[in-house]
Amino acid sequence: MTHNHYTNQNLPQHTHSYWTEALHLPNYPRLNKDIQVDVVIVGGGITGITSAYLLVNEGLKVAILEADTLLNGTTGHTSAKITAQHDLIYDELIQHTGQSIARLYYEANVDALKFIEKLVTTLHIDCDFVNQDAYIYATTEEYARKLEKEALAYEKLGIEGELVDEIPIDIAIHNALVMRKQAQFHPLKYLSHLVQLITEKGGYIFENTTAVNIHTGEQPIVFTRDGAQITANYVLSCSHFPFYEGAGLYSTRMHADSSYVIAAKTNKEYPGGMYISADQPKRSLRSATINGEEMVLISGESHKVGQGGDILSHYKALEDFGQHVFGLETIPHRWSAQDLITVDKIPYIGEITPSQKNILIATGYRKWGMTNGTVAALLFRDAVLRRQNIYREVYTPSRFHMNPSLKNFLVENANVVGHLIKGKLEHPNKLLSDLSHNEGGVVTINGHRKGAYRDTEGKLYVVDTTCTHIGCEVEWNNGDCTWDCPCHGSRFSYTGEVIEGPAEKPLQQYDYTMLDNLLSEDSGY
Structure with missing residues (x-):
């Protein structure tokens, strides 16, 4: 070798x-x-x-x-x-x-x-x-x-x-x-x-x-x-x-x-x-x-x-x-x-x-x-x-083979329900001040779950983590810098724009620049 x-x-x-x-x-x-x-x-x-x-x-x-x-x-x-x-x-x-x-x-x-x-x-x-x-x-x-x-x-x-x-x-x-x-x-x-x-x-x-x-x-x-x-x-x-x-x-x-x-x-x-x-x-x-x-x-x-x-x-x-x-x-x-x-x-x-x-x-x-x-x-x-x-x-899309279609249909939708509930119950421990440059993740801001990414220049992008399709909570993809939905596969850019459906609307965006600046001053960086 x-x-x-x-x-x-x-x-x-x-x-x-x-x-x-x-x-x-x-x-x-x-x-x-x-x-x-x-x-x-x-x-x-x-x-x-x-x-x-x-x-x-x-x-x-x-x-x-x-x-x-x-x-x-x-x-x-x-x-x-x-x-x-x-x-x-x-x-x-x-x-x-x-x-x-x-x-x-x-x-x-x-x-x-x-x-x-x-x-x-x-x-x-x-x-x-x-x-x-x-x-x-x-x-x-x-x-x-x-x-x-x-x-x-x-x-x-x-x-x-x-x-x-x-x-x-x-x-x-x-x-x-x-x-x-x-x-x-x-x-x-x-x-x-x-x-x-x-x-x-x-x-x-x-x-x-x-x-x-x-x-x-x-x-x-x-x-x-x-x-x-x-x-x-x-x-x-x-x-x-x-x-x-x-x-x-x-x-x-x-x-x-x-x-x-x-x-x-x-x-x-x-x-x-x-x-x-x-x-x-x-x-x-x-x-x-x-x-x-x-x-x-x-x-x-x-x-x-x-x-x-x-x-x-x-x-x-x-x-x-x-x-x-x-x-x-x-x-x-x-x-x-x-x-x-x-x-x-x-x-x-x-x-x-x-x-x-x-x-x-x-x-x-x-x-x-x-x-x-x-x-x-x-x-x-x-x-x-x-x-x-x-x-x-x-x-033909109208087909429905009973085996394995029915079993897989039930399994897939149980998976969706599981992730829908799991995401709503999660309480992230990470804060805005914890994010390094070129790092993203789910954070808590004022007691609420948000998604945040700090780019290589230090600029902050914050979005609502609720997918605009049926309301599942998206997860951070650190390999592609995207927000990915575990329910039906919708994907969003770090700014919240739709990359892949079925979602049609972007994630809601927030401007926390002032708060981030205050946190940065308080934390010393």
Whole structure:
């Protein structure tokens, strides 16, 4: 094993996704007037952009509304594997939804991979697309047996894959399951090419435009926070969490997971392939070329949003793993990702409710958004054009499998209630004067619970810790300097602005500068 003097102290101070930092897209205007189109798409990630590309090619008038800037959300923070090997899933799908649904889920994701590969080839998109074999590996006997069951599921479903005894990485394993000819790419290079084609064909893109509600009907109207309205024949909700739930109650049927990524230059040469551990703690590996140098993306450490404790420890755990396996020279980038997971682990894609056929959603990709997001775009195209699609029933949001959906539904909502009550009963001991520079946390001010962050210059930001979605108490994320809600996964900046839904309104902000100055004088700093 090669070692050097690299330490945890060399982790980057701030979280920046390599994908978003390496590519600069044009800026698009805010929607400031009422307009009418054929299809309005809410969300500028892989689902929204691919949907817009497909629909403008059909001659439709399309508009994308993005609350922030294009590709700055979940798509911009992915590990960008394009694969139908979605961890351990196929044996479970056979048990809970049947062999037919499990096979269709596999076929849908293979079709998505082929669709992306075909676009890259025919449009000559320079996006670092390369075919790779994908591996799930087991480091314990318990998970080796689970991989054997997953391999049997592959056989039943006609999936090309095989069990192997070793992988070309210095990790002691019991066995591994390989799926050949999968792929990886630079997602933003791929999607930025589609964005250019969308605008060339007359598609509208509006950034910093937050959709907040829908007036339903034959021609639904999307209302934006700033007052502008957009009327369309179809509304496609492609935001990470549906900005509009209707009667679907999607916040009760999903939970949000956080995971973490570091991009590292290693001492050992990376052998190729994409890898993910079957065991916990989860470890995922792939290569990426950054500034002309090959680096390794090491990701994992997933947990429910707002329930991860010391977030910096998760980044450090990934670093320790990388140091042990590869030896690390530098870590130029680190970032976190957030993913929604449905109660049966299949995304919700389709009509928001059976009675609202012109409002469609796509959510709950369970960390596999490159293929599932593309599946969603293809399903949306066919729904708008009123074409049949064999995958419609697999993903329909109105499904509800009794096992495991009912059990998981009850468990998830018990978790929400538990955190709602727990947060209201907690009485923080930390005070404003206890915060150092670049430190945040829940504090007590005049007997009340507040959230406070002191930046590197000493400036103080104070917010109400009550999430604006259903009233759970947010927790401080010291790895990303955000406030995260443990109930439904809403995230807020340290200033209180919404980063991730389902919350739509920011946390209430307070100015305690005068009080902080008095405390600083009294405490002597």
